[in-house]
Amino acid sequence: MTGVRSAAVVGLGLIGGSVARDLADRGVRVLGYDRDPATVRDALRDGGLHEALGAGLEGVEKADLVVLAVPVTAAPGVLRQIRPHAGALVTDVGSTKESIVRAAEDAGLGDSFVGSHPLAGDHRSGWSASRTGLFRDARVFLTPTSRTTPAALEQARALWAALGARTEVMDATEHDRRMAAVSHLPQALATALGSLLGEEGLRRADLGPGARDMTRLAGSSPEMWAAIAADNARHLSAAVGAMRARLAALHDALDARDAERLRSFFEEGHLWVATDFGSGQRQ
């Protein structure tokens, strides 16, 4: 990879581990850290990691690229801890971007930091789930700070392009607002529905395909999602509020046995899908 001889990856789970493996595959020397010593041992053994960083992340200053791949609520603390060399790109892989961008600015890393949010991963987690090629054809949102240099942004683009991903630059606040709607709210609804069905004594095996689709996300890591929800509380709160308002209107229409409002309610959602299908999207 152009210009990157060594990279430091902090956190060797599914995403961080896959970044490490891809970089190692491309001839980059990979330094890395994980709070779990067994993960570090496995990564060194598997060849995705060449050198372990110290518990205080000593050695980061040797890297041309620093990738933070820890939970979103832990990332700002890690960022404050590191002292990368001048010209090194610092990025992360978290699902929320406002707080990490702010933390980078506060830590004096505004010039060299670009937030990354790769839309990749699955229900599995940990180093053992990581693999090369995870980011091939994935979308990656890039969120610069108010001071990111054009050179740093270009480095970030080049990094993800080398890993096969398509990048899209977006304001961090706009990113988090959008993710609250398209990702965090759906996750919260699947979770709430699953809990509610469980309380009713119903099991997932009792459900038809529609309700299964509606609760599949509930199986995702609660630790990860609690961290994302906490970090994106402001925008997710607004999205949950908007959903509560819609359900309140539905509740009223049901209690009033108002056929016309019920019809409008279902028609609005149907129209949204139908319009999109008309644009050539079938799934």
Place this chain on the structure above:
Amino acid sequence: MTGVRSAAVVGLGLIGGSVARDLADRGVRVLGYDRDPATVRDALRDGGLHEALGAGLEGVEKADLVVLAVPVTAAPGVLRQIRPHAGALVTDVGSTKESIVRAAEDAGLGDSFVGSHPLAGDHRSGWSASRTGLFRDARVFLTPTSRTTPAALEQARALWAALGARTEVMDATEHDRRMAAVSHLPQALATALGSLLGEEGLRRADLGPGARDMTRLAGSSPEMWAAIAADNARHLSAAVGAMRARLAALHDALDARDAERLRSFFEEGHLWVATDFGSGQRQ
């Protein structure tokens, strides 16, 4: 089919049409009606229908079996209109069962009526979507009235068994309460989420696989769902209320930035899925 020489099918859409085709395939003489004359013509041409009933459903008295396959809000009115012969089984195929069972009792058909709810069908509708074998391996809930005779219940079981389905007898009120949770609430959530995303200017094509799963149901027929919601308003209202309470609690936890409550929220849903996976169900 044992004992059934002729059947009257009222409503020749996806479900009614598929019942008609299956019965005709099994040597039953099929009489039928649809409010759309073109549908009746197509059904007569395709061989799924042998004889058209009059607009007042004259001719129903000749049938050993009457199947109502009209929207759930229209079914009680149709039931009041017909005069089947003594010993003929009367059933329906609606997604809600309390109101049709009550209507059968009120119409003096309590002895010979058994409600049926086949869990079959897809996003398509109309005679052209109907097909033989639609009910093979499907689950069918049977809901007797307070006066259904053992003979009538056995006829209903035999009917669906002949079409390849597995039947399960359930109280009509229990059925509607359960469907509100496992089917009608998920439908309402998918619809509300789709509308909300549309209002945010987002298209279905912008979504990842998780959010697509969560909005797929929104594409279903708004007419059908408005009718189901209206008919099952009491139970769906309770389910929507329970969901609103969960979202209110989540909203509070977000606004309080309460990491512990957020974690509990996501853990509860995760546990429900994990427990079920443990029981051998993977999807």
